[in-house]
Amino acid sequence: MMRTRPLKVALLGCGVVGSEVARIMTTHADDLAARIGAPVELAGVAVRRPDKVREGIDPSLVTTDATALVKRGDIDVVVEVIGGIEPARTLITTAFEHGASVVSANKALLAQDGAALHAAADENDKDLYYEAAVAGAIPLIRPLRESLAGDKVNRVLGIVNGTTNFILDAMDTTGAGYQEALDEATALGYAEADPTADVEGFDAAAKAAILAGIAFHTRVRLDDVYREGMTEVTAADFASAKEMGCTIKLLAICERAADGASVTARVHPAMIPLSHPLANVRGAYNAVFVESDAAGQLMFYGPGAGGSPTASAVLGDLVAVCRNRLSGATGPGESAYAALPVSPMGDVVTRYHISLDVADKPGVLAQVATVFAEHGVSIDTVRQQGKDGEASLVVVTHRASDAALGGTVEALRKLDTVRGVASIMRVEGE
Structure with a gap:
């Protein structure tokens, strides 16, 4: 049965993404209500420039006081699409403290302070969803943390x-x-x-x-x-x-x-x-x-970007969070039980493509090959082109650690016959 009291949504930011979220909430209101089990109502929109004309948005909903909006107490879900670290971080934690769940598209904040935001959500028994933070309209976060929850991602x-x-x-x-x-x-x-x-x-x-x-x-x-x-x-x-x-x-x-x-x-x-x-x-x-x-x-x-694709991901999260509010539950929170160490780049093993500017004379290739061998980097292929005393040498390696490749390049730069390292690129996907 449809609940008659609407779930109230506060929108923080009304730029390209925010305005599209507001538009879809209005034009698809009946469908959203049917999918959620209750109407959703846009209860306030926090912006920096209140005098700007925003088509389809009731001017009476617009405010520059985002803090007061998230503190209202009657807000069920806060949608944060302003980006950046502050004031977004403070607004999100304030929303949790005053009873609202949060949907965010803020990749920078989540990458920097995701653990603290999840802790704040858990402490207040609220949801934090952020599908739109990674790949626009592409469903990715939910498949990783729900559909593949029983699998081991490598x-x-x-x-x-x-x-x-x-x-x-x-x-x-x-x-x-x-x-x-x-x-x-x-x-x-x-x-x-x-x-x-x-x-x-x-x-x-x-x-x-x-x-x-x-x-x-x-x-x-x-x-x-x-x-x-x-x-x-x-x-x-x-x-x-x-x-x-x-x-x-x-x-x-x-x-x-x-x-x-x-x-x-x-x-x-x-x-x-x-x-x-x-x-x-x-x-x-x-x-x-x-x-x-x-x-x-x-x-x-x-x-992966744009107003409509990103808004699609935001609305998907909004529907999920609203359903959770109605059932009195919360969705998946942070899962960090594995607590694996993050290794430095030097430990990464892959193949490499290195382009060198070298002197076009006998013995150069042997010198270069010796440097690679001394650092434990095996050569797969070599291609050389020479003209007027100068040459380009392209080396493609077998798999080696990034640290070993770094030592190899440093040593190559010290050779008198190497004029310069023109390019270093990793080779992936094989």
């Missing part, structure tokens, strides 16, 4: 930032340089005026921390995630990748060690074979590849 490998994927895809398919591709992404609205968070991997690193924590039942903070941006990726790197039957993607990779005793989380550009499902993820789309003991290999694909 690896999560994915493209979790649409801006960077658009740029790298443009470089791959059109031959554009990095700046040209970035300019196109900006013109089309995929890249922010300041794209640093995307292209330097900060956005993806926050998402990797969240995914690793859920997948491995271990607290993983943003500081635990190794991060490299993609601003140094060149057309020459793509040319080399194509010769290997690969392309280049900015990947978030979360792995359980082979012995199961530790985990790693990292974000960096990598070459992946064209045969891998992630190689064909185009434009601003996201995709995440999950490997587990029982389920095997799973792939989640779809739009």
